[in-house]
Amino acid sequence: xxxxxxxxxxxxxxxxxxxxxxxxxxxxxxxxxxxxxxxxxxxxxxxxxxxxxxxxxxxxxxxxxxxxxxxxxxxxxxxxxxxxxxxxxxxxxxxxxxxxxxxxxxxxxxxxxxxxxxxxxxxxxxxxxxxxxxxxxxxxxxxxxxxxxxxxxxxxxxxxxxxxxxxxxxxxxxxxxxxxxxxxxxxxxxxxxxxxxxxxxxxxxxxxxxxxxxxxxxxxxxxxxxxxxxxxxxxxxxxxxxxxxxxxxxxxxxxxxxxxxxxxxxxxxxxxxxxxxxxxxxxxxxxxxxxxxxxxxxxxxxxxxxxxxxxxxxxxxxxxxxxxxxxxxxxxxxxxxxxxxxxxxxxxxxxxxxxxxxxxxxxxxxxxxxxxxxxxxxxxxxxxxxxxxxxxxxxxxxxxxxxxxxxxxxxxxxxxxxxxxxxxxxxxxxxxxxxxxxxxxxxxxxxxxxxxxxxxxxxxxxxxxxxxxxxxxxxxxxxxxxxxxxxxxxxxxxxxxxxxxxxxxxxxxxxxxxxxxxxxxxxxxxxxxxxxxxxxxxxxxxxxxxxxxxxxxxxxxxxxxxxxxxxxxxxxxxxxxxxxxxxxxxxxxxx
Amino acid sequence: xxxxxxxxxxxxxxxxxxxxxxxxxxxxxxxxxxxxxxxxxxxxxxxxxxxxxxxxxxxxxxxxxxxxxxxxxxxxxxxxxxxxxxxxxxxxxxxxxxxxxxxxxxxxxxxxxxxxxxxxxxxxxxxxxxxxxxxxxxxxxxxxxxxxxxxxxxxxxxxxxxxxxxxxxxxxxxxxxxxxxxxxxxxxxxxxxxxxxxxxxxxxxxxxxxxxxxxxxxxxxxxxxxxxxxxxxxxxxxxxxxxxxxxxxxxxxxxxxxxxxxxxxxxxxxxxxxxxxxxxxxxxxxxxxxxxxxxxxxxxxxxxxx
Numbered sequence: 001x002x003x004x005x006x007x008x009x010x011x012x013x014x015x016x017x018x019x020x021x022x023x024x025x026x027x028x029x030x031x032x033x034x035x036x037x038x039x040x041x042x043x044x045x046x047x048x049x050x051x052x053x054x055x056x057x058x059x060x061x062x063x064x065x066x067x068x069x070x071x072x073x074x075x076x077x078x079x080x081x082x083x084x085x086x087x088x089x090x091x092x093x094x095x096x097x098x099x100x101x102x103x104x105x106x107x108x109x110x111x112x113x114x115x116x117x118x119x120x121x122x123x124x125x126x127x128x129x130x131x132x133x134x135x136x137x138x139x140x141x142x143x144x145x146x147x148x149x150x151x152x153x154x155x156x157x158x159x160x161x162x163x164x165x166x167x168x169x170x171x172x173x174x175x176x177x178x179x180x181x182x183x184x185x186x187x188x189x190x191x192x193x194x195x196x197x198x199x200x201x202x203x204x205x206x207x208x209x210x211x212x213x214x215x216x217x218x219x220x221x222x223x224x225x226x227x228x229x230x231x232x233x234x235x236x237x238x239x240x241x242x243x244x245x246x247x248x249x250x251x252x253x254x255x256x257x258x259x260x261x262x263x264x265x266x267x268x269x270x271x272x273x274x275x276x277x278x279x280x281x282x283x284x285x286x287x288x289x290x291x292x293x294x295x296x297x298x299x300x301x302x303x304x305x306x307x308x309x310x311x312x313x314x315x316x317x318x319x320x321x322x323x324x325x326x327x328x329x330x331x332x333x334x335x336x337x338x339x340x341x342x343x344x345x346x347x348x349x350x351x352x353x354x355x356x357x358x359x360x361x362x363x364x365x366x367x368x369x370x371x372x373x374x375x376x377x378x379x380x381x382x383x384x385x386x387x388x389x390x391x392x393x394x395x396x397x398x399x400x401x402x403x404x405x406x407x408x409x410x411x412x413x414x415x416x417x418x419x420x421x422x423x424x425x426x427x428x429x430x431x432x433x434x435x436x437x438x439x440x441x442x443x444x445x446x447x448x449x450x451x452x453x454x455x456x457x458x459x460x461x462x463x464x465x466x467x468x469x470x471x472x473x474x475x476x477x478x479x480x481x482x483x484x485x486x487x488x489x490x491x492x493x494x495x496x497x498x499x500x501x502x503x504x505x506x507x508x509x510x511x512x513x514x515x516x517x518x519x520x521x522x523x524x525x526x527x528x529x530x531x532x533x534x535x536x537x538x539x540x541x542x543x544x545x546x547x548x549x550x551x552x553x554x555x556x557x558x559x560x561x562x563x564x565x566x567x568x569x570x571x572x573x574x575x576x577x578x579x580x581x582x583x584x585x586x587x588x589x590x591x
Numbered sequence: 592x593x594x595x596x597x598x599x600x601x602x603x604x605x606x607x608x609x610x611x612x613x614x615x616x617x618x619x620x621x622x623x624x625x626x627x628x629x630x631x632x633x634x635x636x637x638x639x640x641x642x643x644x645x646x647x648x649x650x651x652x653x654x655x656x657x658x659x660x661x662x663x664x665x666x667x668x669x670x671x672x673x674x675x676x677x678x679x680x681x682x683x684x685x686x687x688x689x690x691x692x693x694x695x696x697x698x699x700x701x702x703x704x705x706x707x708x709x710x711x712x713x714x715x716x717x718x719x720x721x722x723x724x725x726x727x728x729x730x731x732x733x734x735x736x737x738x739x740x741x742x743x744x745x746x747x748x749x750x751x752x753x754x755x756x757x758x759x760x761x762x763x764x765x766x767x768x769x770x771x772x773x774x775x776x777x778x779x780x781x782x783x784x785x786x787x788x789x790x791x792x793x794x795x796x797x798x799x800x801x802x803x804x805x806x807x808x809x810x811x812x813x814x815x816x817x818x819x820x821x822x823x824x825x826x827x828x829x830x831x832x833x834x835x836x837x838x839x840x841x842x843x844x845x846x847x848x849x850x851x852x853x854x855x856x857x858x859x860x861x862x863x864x865x866x867x868x869x870x871x872x873x874x875x876x877x878x879x880x881x882x883x884x885x886x887x888x889x890x891x892x893x894x895x896x897x
Contacts (some may be wrong), residue, residue: 029897153897203895214897216886221686237733243880244891246785248683248873253709257676260669264649264680267667269594272680290670378897383888393594419665419688420595427613427659427666432654437660438615557837 003194003297004054006065007139009132010082011074013041013050016132020072021052022375023136023153028056029204029377030149034196037206037375039559040063043313048274049077058194061490064374066566070143072135074117076102088111091189093138095131099123112171113142113184117430120175124204130172137176138577142184144193202377207367208275210342210378211301212237214349215273217381219388221247221297222272224261226254226280229313230369231303234275236481243467254487255280259287259300267428268294269391269418271353271475274302277369278320280309281327289328291573292453294428295406295414296364297391301349304483306560316370318483319535324364325543327513333454335359336512338366340486348509354389359456360413368534370562371484396422404435408448412455462517469522471497471504477575478504478526480519480552485532485563492568501574511540512549523550530555530575532568594886598688601640602634608633610663611643615738617661622804624813625655627776632693632720632805633662637784638731641691642822645805646689649678651698654729655722655802658693671704675719679710682717687868689790696726700736700757711766714794720786721759721797722776724804725811732807739849756849760842763797763856764835765861771838771862773845775820776803777813781858818847821855829859838862845886 009020018039025035036055042048055197057064071086073079073094077104078512086092086572094100099119104112115138121131133154140147151170158165180187205213211234215223223242225235239249248265251256258274266272276284281302291298304320306312325336334354339345345367350362394415397403405426407414415426431439432446440446470493471478481489486507496503508515530553531541538554545551555571557563604716611633619625636646646664650656652671659666669677674694682690699707699721705724709718725742727733734744734752737759741751763771770792774785782800790794824830838861847854 026897050618182638199897202897204894205895209895211893216891224680224683241891243877243882245886246877246882246884250679250683252676252679253705256673257679257706257709260673260676261680261683263669264667264677265684266680267665267677268647268681268684270684272684286670287673290673294667315692382891410690417665418594418646419645419685420598422642425644425663425665427648427662428668428669429660429666429668431668436615437616439660441658538839 002057002059004055004057004059005070006068007066007070007072007533008051008082009072009074009135010078012045012077013044013048015074016129017050017074018052020132020136021054023150024054024139024145026153026204026374027145027150028054029202030152030199031146031193032199033058034061035375035377036061038370039373040370041314049354058197059348060496063487063565065560066564067295070139072139073132074135075100079104086093093135093142111126111189111510113138113180113187115176115179117176120179121172123174125168128400130168133169133172134176137173138180139179140173141180142187142189146196147192149196170176200377201380202564203380204375204377205342205346206373206375207339207345207371208233208303208344208373210345211275211349212241212367212369213345213381215249215299215347215353216241216245217383217386218271218350218353220271220353221245222250222262222265222270222274223248224250224252224258224265225274226252226258227274228255228277228280229303230372231275231277231280231301234301235373236304248299253464255283256287259298262298263287263291266298269393271357272299273299273301274313275303275519277303277305277313278307278323279309281320281323285328288334289330289332290430291362292328292332292334293430295453296428297360299352299356299363299365301365301367303372304366306409312560314369316368316484316534316562317535317558317560318485319369319539319558320366321511321539321543326368331450331454333513334361335363336366336458337363337510338483339371340484340507341371342374343378344509345371346378346381349390350463351385354387357391358413359391359460360416361456365507366483368484370582376404391416393418393421393588394424396424402436405437406433406449408435408452412452426508437507457513460513461478461517464510467509467515467518468507471502473525475502475504475526476524477502477554477572478529479568479572480506480508480529480531480540480544482508482533486535488563488565489532489568492572495569496572497564501572501576512543514543516548519544519548519550528553529577530571532563533557534558534563545556595623598645598681598685599642599686600645602642605640606637606643608637610637613661613663615660618657619654622805623654624724624776624804625658626724627779627782628655628720628800628802629695629787630663630693631779631782632658634783635790635820636664638787639790641689646691647678647681649674649681649690651694651703653695653698653727655693655695656698658766672701673706674696674698675703675706675710678717679715682715686716691790692717692719694721696721696723696725696737696759696854697735698758698857700762707763708766709838711763711768711795711797711897714767714769714871716794718789718796718798720789721799722802723759723799724807725756728804728807739810739846742808758842758845759799760845760861761839762807764838764842767795768797768862769794769864769866770860772797772847772860773799773801774858775801775816777816777878778820781822785860794866801858816856818888819856821857823857823859829861832860832863836864
């Protein structure tokens, strides 16, 4: 029987909420299950409300889902925040009946299990830190989370600290199990784990880690960045990866410097990369222009967070699309890609490097705060199957010939010189320049060079991977979505189509230059088009309006949380003239 | 074509200074001090026997920052204030390659003021040459961080510059540069010697070149400097170059000539010490971790197994 079970652990940051989720995820993956996690925590280092949610299934999971089936509430705040979501059919495991800081009300149709996790940790284990392990023991006993795979995950995590530490955690698990056996001998829960399956040949990566892995697979050997939430961890993961590949990670003094180092490194022929978030993108705008004008390949990941200004540093948002597509002054063409899931974080990152090298341009790679820490198992990558594009370097010029770096070509791309290739020395410059880099402002040169910079991208829509489309021509509604919202849309569209609704979807990965032909063809094949996205303005919808003949309907959430499938589903039913909220579990937010 | 794993830095047969100049004609005003600098730099590249295809000259924006365009070397004419971090990136990617930054005082100490410290403190093996004319000239005469009090400027008070000039020598010693010197663009011999010393220095070297602007700075002119220039390294005056305290005291006299008519304009090496360079530290880390150009992908992916 197929299972689809979401466990949410919620409580105060720093008391093991996030690590509980990680252990559940590890254990489920070791038991051969598919997993998608969702985490959220405050910008502060200690304290504040944190949650870690793990969705587990024996089928392919499309998104983080609508909500939870099981809530593990570590404290009263976790209970209060999630109270509206305790709908019939859900289950709550809570810190009680003694030792916790709250007493839940009655909720119709909600099964409640009181587990005194704080009390057991403090008084029996003499260490409050074990609270989350006691809770997990209860989860093991209640729902059949496979203890072997949980214990092996715990072992691998703590064995560095010694067998005593491992045994201590095992003991906490056992006390949690024991409590359930003693106090709920007659328990019966609706959903439980199926028998373990053989573990698949997968790797578990979180979004930013996957971007780091994709970068080194693409051949990136220089990373320069400045710390910024939620992008810092791309660099954290790259530090150890670069040790394997003889690459460099450099902590710059600010984001301007970060991109400057990346441009300088790329100039020498090294594939180079930075990752930042909105405030960093704002600071980098001038240097993005330099990379465009001097035609230096760079990849810039923007792990979006709520803006403007400092905004909400740890919260989900898709509000940087304008800044990444249109930012920097002047006529400044570049490529913008957006990742939808952990697999994209690996493979679209590789494509970003390939495009940067092929077109000698900055490539902006958009992710977001939620995806940055979302973990998923993906099939173990096979480096031999990865297609890497290498830079087109110039040949050493013949005796007496001058190397012209900015030679006008049909494709707009000109072979690059690099230190070590004799006679290919040139000056990269942000000034308008002639073919030989000499500064020029005459009309002929200006026109020819501007057109060269734009000509590079003329055929890019055909050269890039065709956009995936779901549904059939003539469908009543077409949804175009980008970034993490794509994953959510996929799940909503699957449900809608299963219900018999004629709904299509288009999932572009390259957002800029605008894939005009495919967007127009898609819009022409359906009765209306809607673009759901996590920003107020409807930024992709506006870009579509600007560059195509399509005028999409906008559907926007800007609250700092991803859209959930149920919202897209209800939106579609509204647009189809159906009654919204027909599905059984109407949970409209993940708090 | 693939790039060589390491660069051949030197030519076997020495080239002439003119071989390091491009055929693009400089756009500087007649009489600009920067002509002397580009000439000396080309000569120094020849003295160092650099292969023009293995050295990178990096600049920002401003009159002096056009310099890489007039050179036959790799060059990056970057954004205003950002030459130093661009050079840092080039250096880190190719640590064996000579990297020389040629910028103005506004670029280095005003808009780019935050960028000069980190590579100096980290003792990266590169050279920064500032052409200091005490004014923003390309934007037609505004005060710069090294403008003297009272110097006219189009955005100044109406009674000239109100601010004391900052001291580049003190700043760079304090930031941790391991070679700090000042020279004068009309003294080709001293400038050539100083730039060569800077290029030969292993570590972060900084040279402030007094390079008069004949168009906008009517005070700090060739005529002003000529009788006042004084070499601090001569006659036993300042010779203990590894003595940081002595160097800072000496640097404190940099603008004495602004206050006293008879005070000299000092040139010479203020500070020079031998310290481990950044790329050697990085190389040790790589050695410890057995970094390789032929990655063991199985090891990389194994660490992510559930």
